[in-house]
Amino acid sequence: MVCKRKRKIFSPIYLTLVLIILYLPILMVVIYSFNSGRTIGAWQGFTTGWYTRLFHNALMADALKNSLILAVLSAGFAGVIGTLGAIGLAHHRLRASGFIESLATLPMMIPELVLGMAYLALFTAVGVKLGMGALIATHTTFCVPYVFINVKSRLIGMDPAIEEAARDLGASPMRVLRDITLPLIMPSVISGMMLAVAMSLDDVVISFFVTSAETTTLPLKVYTGLRSGGTPEINALSTLMLAAIFIFVALSQLLRARSDRKLYASK
Amino acid sequence: MEEVLLSLRHISKNFGEGDVLSDVSIDVHKGEFVTLLGASGCGKTTTLRIVSGLETPDAGEVILNGQDMTGWPPERRPVNTVFQSYALFPHMNVEKNVAYGLKVRGVDKCAQAARVAEMLELVQMSEYAKRMPAQLSGGQRQRIAIARALAPQPQLLLLDEPLGALDLQLRRQMQIELKRLQKKLGITFIYITHDQEEAINMSDRIAVMRGGRFEQLGTPEEIYDHPATRYVAQFIGRSTLLEGTVRSVDDSLAVIGNENGRFTVDSAHANLRPGERCEICVRTERMRAGRAPVGGFDLPATVRETRYAGGSVLTYAVLADGTEVVAEGEERMSDAPQAGETVYMHWNPAQASVIGGASHGA
Amino acid sequence: MARKNGLRAGEVRRSALFTLPMALLAVLLVALPLIYVLGTSLVESGQSFSFGAAFTLDNYRRLLRADYLMVFLGSLKLAFLTTLVSLLVGYPFAYCMARAGRKLKSLLMMLVIIPFWTSALVRIYGWKILLQANGPVNAVLRGLGLIEKNIKFLGSYGSVLLAMVYCMISFMILPCHSAVDKLDLTLVEAARDLGSKPWRAFLDVTLPLTMPGILAGCVLVFVPSVGMFYLSDIMGGGLVLVGNLIRDQLLKVRDWNTGSAMSMVLIVITAGIYLIYRRSGGDDLGVF
Numbered sequence: 001m002v003c004k005r006k007r008k009i010f011s012p013i014y015l016t017l018v019l020i021i022l023y024l025p026i027l028m029v030v031i032y033s034f035n036s037g038r039t040i041g042a043w044q045g046f047t048t049g050w051y052t053r054l055f056h057n058a059l060m061a062d063a064l065k066n067s068l069i070l071a072v073l074s075a076g077f078a079g080v081i082g083t084l085g086a087i088g089l090a091h092h093r094l095r096a097s098g099f100i101e102s103l104a105t106l107p108m109m110i111p112e113l114v115l116g117m118a119y120l121a122l123f124t125a126v127g128v129k130l131g132m133g134a135l136i137a138t139h140t141t142f143c144v145p146y147v148f149i150n151v152k153s154r155l156i157g158m159d160p161a162i163e164e165a166a167r168d169l170g171a172s173p174m175r176v177l178r179d180i181t182l183p184l185i186m187p188s189v190i191s192g193m194m195l196a197v198a199m200s201l202d203d204v205v206i207s208f209f210v211t212s213a214e215t216t217t218l219p220l221k222v223y224t225g226l227r228s229g230g231t232p233e234i235n236a237l238s239t240l241m242l243a244a245i246f247i248f249v250a251l252s253q254l255l256r257a258r259s260d261r262k263l264y265a266s267k
Numbered sequence: 268m269e270e271v272l273l274s275l276r277h278i279s280k281n282f283g284e285g286d287v288l289s290d291v292s293i294d295v296h297k298g299e300f301v302t303l304l305g306a307s308g309c310g311k312t313t314t315l316r317i318v319s320g321l322e323t324p325d326a327g328e329v330i331l332n333g334q335d336m337t338g339w340p341p342e343r344r345p346v347n348t349v350f351q352s353y354a355l356f357p358h359m360n361v362e363k364n365v366a367y368g369l370k371v372r373g374v375d376k377c378a379q380a381a382r383v384a385e386m387l388e389l390v391q392m393s394e395y396a397k398r399m400p401a402q403l404s405g406g407q408r409q410r411i412a413i414a415r416a417l418a419p420q421p422q423l424l425l426l427d428e429p430l431g432a433l434d435l436q437l438r439r440q441m442q443i444e445l446k447r448l449q450k451k452l453g454i455t456f457i458y459i460t461h462d463q464e465e466a467i468n469m470s471d472r473i474a475v476m477r478g479g480r481f482e483q484l485g486t487p488e489e490i491y492d493h494p495a496t497r498y499v500a501q502f503i504g505r506s507t508l509l510e511g512t513v514r515s516v517d518d519s520l521a522v523i524g525n526e527n528g529r530f531t532v533d534s535a536h537a538n539l540r541p542g543e544r545c546e547i548c549v550r551t552e553r554m555r556a557g558r559a560p561v562g563g564f565d566l567p568a569t570v571r572e573t574r575y576a577g578g579s580v581l582t583y584a585v586l587a588d589g590t591e592v593v594a595e596g597e598e599r600m601s602d603a604p605q606a607g608e609t610v611y612m613h614w615n616p617a618q619a620s621v622i623g624g625a626s627h628g629a
Numbered sequence: 630m631a632r633k634n635g636l637r638a639g640e641v642r643r644s645a646l647f648t649l650p651m652a653l654l655a656v657l658l659v660a661l662p663l664i665y666v667l668g669t670s671l672v673e674s675g676q677s678f679s680f681g682a683a684f685t686l687d688n689y690r691r692l693l694r695a696d697y698l699m700v701f702l703g704s705l706k707l708a709f710l711t712t713l714v715s716l717l718v719g720y721p722f723a724y725c726m727a728r729a730g731r732k733l734k735s736l737l738m739m740l741v742i743i744p745f746w747t748s749a750l751v752r753i754y755g756w757k758i759l760l761q762a763n764g765p766v767n768a769v770l771r772g773l774g775l776i777e778k779n780i781k782f783l784g785s786y787g788s789v790l791l792a793m794v795y796c797m798i799s800f801m802i803l804p805c806h807s808a809v810d811k812l813d814l815t816l817v818e819a820a821r822d823l824g825s826k827p828w829r830a831f832l833d834v835t836l837p838l839t840m841p842g843i844l845a846g847c848v849l850v851f852v853p854s855v856g857m858f859y860l861s862d863i864m865g866g867g868l869v870l871v872g873n874l875i876r877d878q879l880l881k882v883r884d885w886n887t888g889s890a891m892s893m894v895l896i897v898i899t900a901g902i903y904l905i906y907r908r909s910g911g912d913d914l915g916v917f
Binding site for chain 3: 010011014015018019021022023024025026027028029032040041042080081082084085087088089091094096097100103104106107109110111112113114115117118119120121122125137138140141144148173195198199202204205219222223226227230234235238241242245246249250253257
């Protein structure tokens with residue numbers, strides 16, 4: 001059983017190593033946000049000064065506000081649209097279902113750059129005003145697939161007899177939706193929406209194209225900051241963004257795990 | 268006969284790949300326990316779903332208490348189903364599951380609670396009222412599914428292989444309980460199974476289904492003793508089928524001969540005439556292998572092997588043309604014929620039947 | 630017969646109603662913009678797309694320049710290398726992860742997913758800090774006495790590849806993990822029982838049976854890698870990829886028509902890979 005022992009040693013070492021490499025850069029961003037030097041260069045001492053500066057920066061506050069509004073609204077819209085779409089398409093009752101599904105999830109497959117430029121070109125041509133409205137519309141579009149796929153896979157995994165049983169016991173189709181389907185898919189809806197919030201808070205490329213001069217978002221601030229070399233203030237900002245995204249993703253994962261445990265226990 | 272509760276008239280259903288059901292008709296009486304028996308894909312579940320309203324037939328009528336409810340959605344039908352997968356609502360506890368059918372009908376809270384308690388009592392699950400379905404064993408879920416379906420006081424309970432997921436011992440126990448429950452409540456059951464033993468033990472009548480049609484509809488005794496078709500004879504119980512030509516008929520005993528020899532069968536049901544071809548079915552437990560021919564029989568066979576089957580001995584033998592026959596005897600292994608020995612097959616003529624005999628004669 | 634369809638028609642109507650908002654969104658904000666880009670790529674340089682416009686393939690012909698072709702080839706090469714390295718690093722990781730205990734597995738899953746959802750921009754920035762001339766990596770190497778002068782990592786092809794792999798590897802790990810996780814371990818045991826050495830059992834059983842996961846991972850890594858653009862900007866070194874080329878066409882040269890043509894080529898490459906993948910029996914690539 002030499003091989004068994006070998007794997008027992010190899011496996012944890014390899015897993016740890018890759019995870020360290022995965023997290024080290026993220027850690028660096030966080031650590032260097034406390035660097036007292038003016039550039040991201042060598043470590044010069046600990047300070048929380050960059051955070052203080054950040055909080056007193058009105059432009060930053062504005063960017064934060066915009067990002068949050070954008071993330072919450074687009075995730076909300078995507079939640080409703082994606083969930084309804086998943087319910088409508090889950091059982092392939094419509095002839096065009098395959099087509100609609102591919103089209104709606106296409107934003108996941110094509111490069112963001114292409115989508116971003118397409119939006120800019122179309123919006124300018126049609127006369128759609130750039131800025132918050134355009135941001136919300138486009139973010140909703142690329143958030144829908146996350147909710148849709150999440151919810152649809154839950155719907156497909158669900159025993160169809162559960163909904164039928166409710167009909168059989170006397171519930172109308174709408175009642176079944178309210179009493180049975182929605183409560184059962186709710187964890188997927190919420191975890192999908194949380195991913196959507198994370199995606200929206202994270203997006204640079206599409207926002208870059210459809211925003212206006214007056215409307216800026218946190219990732220855009222980070223991007224412009226980085227292109228000009230990067231400062232500890234940008235690190236501080238990135239750290240805050242990381243924290244926000246970590247929380248959202250962790251919550252979404254926990255929620256999903258918990259509901260899975262509750263509904264599919266006793267294995 | 269008693270009052271007819273449900274009639275299916277000329278029901279056909281096609282899902283686009285050939286008929287799943289073709290021209291199925293049946294009358295189910297009040298308080299009756301009817302089983303649809305068949306292999307998977309024979310259309311039994313579709314029949315059930317058409318009764319519950321989860322499927323609509325392409326043609327034909329579903330009539331309950333004299334009222335045509337073919338086009339009604341499931342929620343309007345006074346019919347409830349126990350699903351094969353139980354289909355308990357995973358996000359509701361036992362109590363809420365059982366109460367659901369009452370809740371959607373707007374029954375008031377007090378009456379709901381009383382009925383739920385009564386139902387849980389009935390299936391002996393009272394102490395589990397607050398449990399979630401995921402915390403229950405298979406047998407317990409089964410009981411809750413039954414309680415939930417009975418709670419709205421359906422006129423007809425449909426059960427789709429309700430015991431299919433349980434292990435053999437629990438299955439046997441639940442068979443007895445279910446039958447007892449049905450008798451006690453006097454509710455009409457339509458029960459689906461692919462287990463012939465289950466069907467025979469529980470049912471008042473059995474419909475053997477095959478390829479979307481009823482192959483035979485009758486009491487368990489009729490189905491077992493007088494199979495209408497080859498398929499029924501082979502699907503239910505173990506038996507040997509023998510074909511031959513009627514040589515003579517005398518006092519409702521028909522002597523039939525073929526290249527293997529000569530045998531006798533009771534033709535009271537079949538109305539056979541000399542010269543006619545027919546096929547007969549002999550149940551294995553009624554087939555005997557003797558060391559000498561018995562009157563009316565001359566059916567020699569060569570023993571292949573004998574096997575002890577717990578309480579009896581099975582003799583596997585082949586007839587002259589290679590047809591395999593199995594006989595059951597009460598001998599001990601030491602008395603059983605040896606491989607290679609010649610034995611003479613025989614049976615009590617009254618216990619063998621002519622296939623299709625009943626319809627033949629009628 | 631009208632009765633027969635009554636129930637189903639209601640269901641279909643409800644499904645259609647529910648799907649409507651998503652269908653509208655898909656048409657207005659996915660199909661329409663892409664059609665517009667296609668249109669723009671087909672009209673003469675400097676003109677915007679309208680139905681009356683004269684169509685031309687000039688914009689596409691213009692792409693046939695040797696330097697543009699080199700950029701496309703370079704992007705494909707980088708995407709290929711990214712896929713290869715991701716596979717070599719990610720598959721063993723996914724394998725070990727799938728063979729870990731239940732509790733540990735869900736923890737690992739979470740640890741892999743979290744960076745997957747965090748900003749690529751920020752994570753790449755982390756590498757920049759790590760690899761900069763007076764940064765931690767150089768400091769450690771110097772401390773160990775392995776090097777005397779700081780190495781200039783940033784801007785090298787290796788650093789771009791590293792950043793690419795770093796951004797994409799989760800896409801490889803997740804499908805590979807679910808493939809290994811689904812694999813019935815008794816099959817491997819059966820192979821061992823029949824006399825295979827562990828390595829042989831891996832090649833004969835595990836690898837072929839997890840191939841769908843591997844293929845899915847490769848497509849999921851390769852496709853976005855081709856279109857990646859801001860990575861090489863941040864890592865420096867002036868490596869020009871298709872993405873950079875398109876961005877420069879739009880923002881520097883302001884030639885939207887050529888930019889659109891480039892985008893269309895990129896979409897065709899992406900869609901082509903995906904279609905080949907699906908045609909060869911690949912699984913649906915959703916969220917895992």
